[in-house]
Amino acid sequence: MQDYSAQLSKYMPATAAPVISRWINDSRCQFRISRGRISKFGDYRPPHGGHGHRISVNHNLNPYAFLITTVHEFAHLKTWNAYKDRVKPHGQEWKSSFRQLMQPFLQAAIFPHDVQVAISTYMDNPAASSCSDLNLFRVLKRYDIKKEDTHTVEQLPENTVFALKNGRVFQKKEKIRKRYRCVEVKTQRIYLFSPIAEVFILQQGNFRQ
Known part of the structure; x- marks a missing residue:
């Protein structure tokens, strides 16, 4: 053994x-x-x-x-x-x-x-x-190693533009029930994101911690 x-x-x-x-x-x-x-x-x-x-x-x-x-x-x-x-x-x-x-x-x-x-x-x-x-x-x-360049979707102010690891770019919109409506910049298609999805910001804002 x-x-x-x-x-x-x-x-x-x-x-x-x-x-x-x-x-x-x-x-x-x-x-x-x-x-x-x-x-x-x-x-x-x-x-x-x-x-x-x-x-x-x-x-x-x-x-x-x-x-x-x-x-x-x-x-x-x-x-x-x-x-x-x-x-x-x-x-x-x-x-x-x-x-x-x-x-x-x-x-x-x-x-x-x-x-x-x-x-x-x-x-x-x-x-x-x-x-x-x-x-x-x-x-x-709370016990993860902190990554300065990533945030969760729920931390982003509305209208913040963010990217996924695969390079796709979105703009955050309003919360719908438990998820956030986000618009893909290239296609203008609507996607619903989990509030805890990790993303990379493309513009600065007043983020919630």
Whole structure:
């Protein structure tokens, strides 16, 4: 049995690493530290085509987000072992697995108080992604390495022009329910942006922190 604690401690709280190392060994899971992905923080793939369980987690998450994402993906593994593909990916079975797997970390007080409180609230009804819960996502963002050139859409004043990593340019407009209406400058098409989407500003303004 291989001990992955030392490698895992580079990405998550050190006290959590031995637990995750044991999970990797017990499940015979191929656990991979992935490049940063915009569309997702982590990924789980069930056994298929000669491969066993496979989990990947983005390398650029802060330690608490990395651990929560890891637990999220292992909850998929646990659910698949119990139900295969007979249940919804984020149905009640997965929610139950996530709560069960997260409990030891909450009891060990691994997380800072604000993260602990946010996770406890989130666990009342876990979502498909931690970024789906705006409160948990905002609390976790406090522990990111600060990037001076990026802001979230909700921080931008109305009519601010901003760009995405792929170079597309938008102008922020009013909030519609939970999202912001934004106009793509080149096409004049309307898109709805999550308030926590990270963007690069192209003009200065009085930003909310």
